[in-house]
Amino acid sequence: xxxxxxxxxxxxxxxxxxxxxxxxxxxxxxxxxxxxxxxxxxxxxxxxxxxxxxxxxxxxxxxxxxxxxxxxxxxxxxxxxxxxxxxxxxxxxxxxxxxxxxxxxxxxxxxxxxxxxxxxxxxxxxxxxxxxxxxxxxxxxxxxxxxxxxxxxxxxxxxxxxxxxxxxxxxxxxxxxxxxxxxxxxxxxxxxxxxxxxxxxxxxxxxxxxxxxxxxxxxxxxxxxxxxxxxxxxxxxxxxxxxxxxxxxxxxxxxxxxxxxxxxxxxxxxxxxxxxxxxxxxxxxxxxxxxxxxxxxxxxxxxxxxxxxxxxxxxxxx
Amino acid sequence: xxxxxxxxxxxxxxxxxxxxxxxxxxxxxxxxxxxxxxxxxxxxxxxxxxxxxxxxxxxxxxxxxxxxxxxxxxxxxxxxxxxxxxxxxxxxxxxxxxxxxxxxxxxxxxxxxxxxxxxxxxxxxxxxxxxxxxxxxxxxxxxxxxxxxxxxxxxxxxxxxxxxxxxxxxxxxxxxxxxxxxxxxxxxxxxxxxxxxxxxxxxxxxxxxxxxxxxxxxxxxxxxxxxxxxxxxxxxxxxxxxxxxxxxxxxxxxxxxxxxxxxxxxxxxxxxxxxxxxxxxxxxxxxxxxxxxxxxxxxxxxxxxxxxxxxxxxxxxxxxxxxxxxxxxxxxxxxxxxxxxxxxxxxxxxxxxxxxxxxxxxxxxxxxxxxxxxxxxxxxxxxxxxxxxxxxxxxxxxxxxxxxxxxxxxxxxxxxxxxxxxxxxxxxxxxxxxxxxxxxxxxxxxxxxxxxxxxxxxxxxxxxxxxxxxxxxxxxxxxxxxxxxxxxxxxxxxxxxxxxxxxxxxxxxxxxxxxxxxxxxxxxxxxxxxxxxxxxxxxxxxxxxxxxxxxxxxxxxxxxxx
Numbered sequence: 001x002x003x004x005x006x007x008x009x010x011x012x013x014x015x016x017x018x019x020x021x022x023x024x025x026x027x028x029x030x031x032x033x034x035x036x037x038x039x040x041x042x043x044x045x046x047x048x049x050x051x052x053x054x055x056x057x058x059x060x061x062x063x064x065x066x067x068x069x070x071x072x073x074x075x076x077x078x079x080x081x082x083x084x085x086x087x088x089x090x091x092x093x094x095x096x097x098x099x100x101x102x103x104x105x106x107x108x109x110x111x112x113x114x115x116x117x118x119x120x121x122x123x124x125x126x127x128x129x130x131x132x133x134x135x136x137x138x139x140x141x142x143x144x145x146x147x148x149x150x151x152x153x154x155x156x157x158x159x160x161x162x163x164x165x166x167x168x169x170x171x172x173x174x175x176x177x178x179x180x181x182x183x184x185x186x187x188x189x190x191x192x193x194x195x196x197x198x199x200x201x202x203x204x205x206x207x208x209x210x211x212x213x214x215x216x217x218x219x220x221x222x223x224x225x226x227x228x229x230x231x232x233x234x235x236x237x238x239x240x241x242x243x244x245x246x247x248x249x250x251x252x253x254x255x256x257x258x259x260x261x262x263x264x265x266x267x268x269x270x271x272x273x274x275x276x277x278x279x280x281x282x283x284x285x286x287x288x289x290x291x292x293x294x295x296x297x298x299x300x301x302x303x304x305x306x307x308x309x310x311x312x313x314x315x316x317x318x
Numbered sequence: 319x320x321x322x323x324x325x326x327x328x329x330x331x332x333x334x335x336x337x338x339x340x341x342x343x344x345x346x347x348x349x350x351x352x353x354x355x356x357x358x359x360x361x362x363x364x365x366x367x368x369x370x371x372x373x374x375x376x377x378x379x380x381x382x383x384x385x386x387x388x389x390x391x392x393x394x395x396x397x398x399x400x401x402x403x404x405x406x407x408x409x410x411x412x413x414x415x416x417x418x419x420x421x422x423x424x425x426x427x428x429x430x431x432x433x434x435x436x437x438x439x440x441x442x443x444x445x446x447x448x449x450x451x452x453x454x455x456x457x458x459x460x461x462x463x464x465x466x467x468x469x470x471x472x473x474x475x476x477x478x479x480x481x482x483x484x485x486x487x488x489x490x491x492x493x494x495x496x497x498x499x500x501x502x503x504x505x506x507x508x509x510x511x512x513x514x515x516x517x518x519x520x521x522x523x524x525x526x527x528x529x530x531x532x533x534x535x536x537x538x539x540x541x542x543x544x545x546x547x548x549x550x551x552x553x554x555x556x557x558x559x560x561x562x563x564x565x566x567x568x569x570x571x572x573x574x575x576x577x578x579x580x581x582x583x584x585x586x587x588x589x590x591x592x593x594x595x596x597x598x599x600x601x602x603x604x605x606x607x608x609x610x611x612x613x614x615x616x617x618x619x620x621x622x623x624x625x626x627x628x629x630x631x632x633x634x635x636x637x638x639x640x641x642x643x644x645x646x647x648x649x650x651x652x653x654x655x656x657x658x659x660x661x662x663x664x665x666x667x668x669x670x671x672x673x674x675x676x677x678x679x680x681x682x683x684x685x686x687x688x689x690x691x692x693x694x695x696x697x698x699x700x701x702x703x704x705x706x707x708x709x710x711x712x713x714x715x716x717x718x719x720x721x722x723x724x725x726x727x728x729x730x731x732x733x734x735x736x737x738x739x740x741x742x743x744x745x746x747x748x749x750x751x752x753x754x755x756x757x758x759x760x761x762x763x764x765x766x767x768x769x770x771x772x773x774x775x776x777x778x779x780x781x782x783x784x785x786x787x788x789x790x791x792x793x794x795x796x797x798x799x800x801x802x803x804x805x806x807x808x809x810x811x812x813x814x815x816x817x818x819x820x821x822x823x824x825x826x827x828x829x830x831x832x833x834x835x836x837x838x839x840x841x842x843x844x845x846x847x848x849x850x851x852x853x854x855x856x857x858x859x860x861x862x863x864x865x866x867x868x869x870x871x872x873x874x875x876x877x878x879x880x
Contacts, residue, residue, distance in 0.1 A: 021755050021756070021759060022759070025758075025798060026461070027460055027461045028460060028461065028798070029381075029460050029461050029462055029463065029464040029467070030381055030462075030463055030464060030778065031464065031465065031468065031788065031794075031798075031799070032798040033464075033467070033468060034797050034798075035474055036460060036464065036467065037798065039457045039460065039477070040457055040460050040461075042457070043457035043458060043460075067458070068457060068458050069481070070480040070481045071480050071525045072456055072458045072459070072478070072480040072525045073458070074458060074527050085461075086372075086461075087372055088374070088376075088527040088528050088530065089527075089528065089546075097546055097547070098547065153582065153583070156583060156586070157586065160586075161586060161590050164592070168583060168586070168587060169579060169580070169583055169587075170548070170576070171548065263578075263580055264580055264583065265580075265583075266576075266578050266579045266580060266583065267578075268371065268546070268547030268548050268577070268578055272371060272547070272578055273371075273547075276371050276372075281755050
């Protein structure tokens, strides 16, 4: 896992720092004279070659960094994943301040879509060809194809303005008021869930149909097990394996920031942070967030591997 | 200003305060009337919605205008007086007057008003103003408007006050007097003194990188809470004295910035006009698609305020490249473009896009002279353009021009409109779309490998200097400079030096107007339109005035009705 992350960090660094842009220019001021630019570059450490900067970056993770000298020097504490000169904060602090928002958004949405998606999938598979099946599949088709931007804005228009039921934007910390927290997040949750649940419903349905035609299901039925037990224990357990795999990866990705949903609902999460970083050419921040998102996906993968071992004896190494 | 600069200006810009009876009378904004007829009363909370996720109040790092958010918290030596339909004028702020120049124009003296205090109750003296300016030189706090950095004597080697050095060219003979010694005569120093770096900072403060989240205030408001990415709340500064401040009305009790608000959602909220949104306005301008919706809504329509003028949008011709180095060829472009089509491509209609431009100096700048060296219908004069091209030895037009396009803000659609117009006279170009940052590198870099490009520009302070020098001075070619037509004319450079060195604003204005004409005779750029900005506010927001310059509302005078 560490090696994977090291490779990713190196690649991210190379990609961003080889771009024909000068991150110091944004901190140079207006008018940007060559002297000011050189000064800004030196202060930010962008005057070195990118390979050297990469080692500074790695060093900062374990030893912290200091920019400039004297009383106005900026220190970036361990673990220092870079310093955003445009936001005047270390990348570590920025990410940790945004994480609760994205975490709230992702977990809530994930619970909804998993329950709704798998539930709908199982139901469709069991009532294959029925009206419910067709209806579910039509709705999920819409979910798969609709862009988050459109669904979000429609949701805001309908429930926020027309019915005036929910707040249209903003975020309230869970610690401040759990009720307001949920109330502000319910719409973003539903939007994300609507879009993602569709895939799970379709996946679950297909898997379920597959599994139901397996010999051991027929056997289970033949020995007189109740249908509830056949589906709930024997079938679902096998259906869930691929679903959980996809789920872990999706969740890992979502924790890295739901860019569009966050933007539409003015949620100050990681996705918004990344968009800002892109707009402002804030390279240290971009590298930091990319690395963090990569870490989440890698970590989710790792968890899935462990989970496989626990659920499916065939996947164990020993 | 380019797009990123705009973002910064808006970011560093937003807030409000009250108005005098005089300004209340200026509700007769020529483009659209604003607000309600109800009486404005002090108090209440003004909400400002911005799509930016940061809104810091660090004067050294700010590129904000003198009438937007930063100015709610920080006063400078001078400020701007904004009235609808009139040019902006300079007024005293912390100083008793707008500065006194020496005979040679190289020394400027300001005297501070009596009894000025910071929000912590300590007195504001000349030492704090000097320290504030010095602080802007520190590399840790660079990024703001830095015109003073190139003008103060001996400043090029100065790196800020934090290693103990002070800048000898700023003298403070006593607590109320501050003297600036410049490298060369500079008449616009009175405007430079209104830029953010001329805000006082208590000596020894402002060493921490997040000073902008809890600065020591000198204006009507102080930062009460700064919730990163969510909101900033300003409350009254008890030590601000209205009697000493003619720029700020300071009407609302609180100002709340809601950060990271998506513009289209903000528009819907302001159209719906319910709850707190009645007391708010959007710091981002309304997009054309939203404007259509607003204009079809009878309750929202009166609350949309459109500037009468704005930034100059222009087509730049790279004067260093092939046939474009021939002035006759460049003049042909003046007739070849279709400014009416450009208006449509920009905002869907001429009314929303802005009026047709023929001069470089923009509306609202004192001393501007209106003229048109290349009179033609809005759609252009194809025959005249062809004739000029033929005279220049290109009867069949031009081929393979490289048209650099900044894709931000519908840049491609605008470029396509220009490209199609040029095709009419046989000028064939290929669009090369780049994202904003790559465009900036290509257009302002040293190499200059392109033929045509589109841009727009609004001065940072209300002087023709800001229209002309950054775009046409030889010193501004490459190296990050915005002379993207790479135009260099010793005669014009001479006029720029002469105008900058002229202390009397009326006399300087005449020289700038002369430079405007002289440059356009050489036709390095084609003025297209003066772009308009539209802003939407809630029904309880009043005295929401946009002057002829800048094309942003004056936050300092905004008040609320009950």
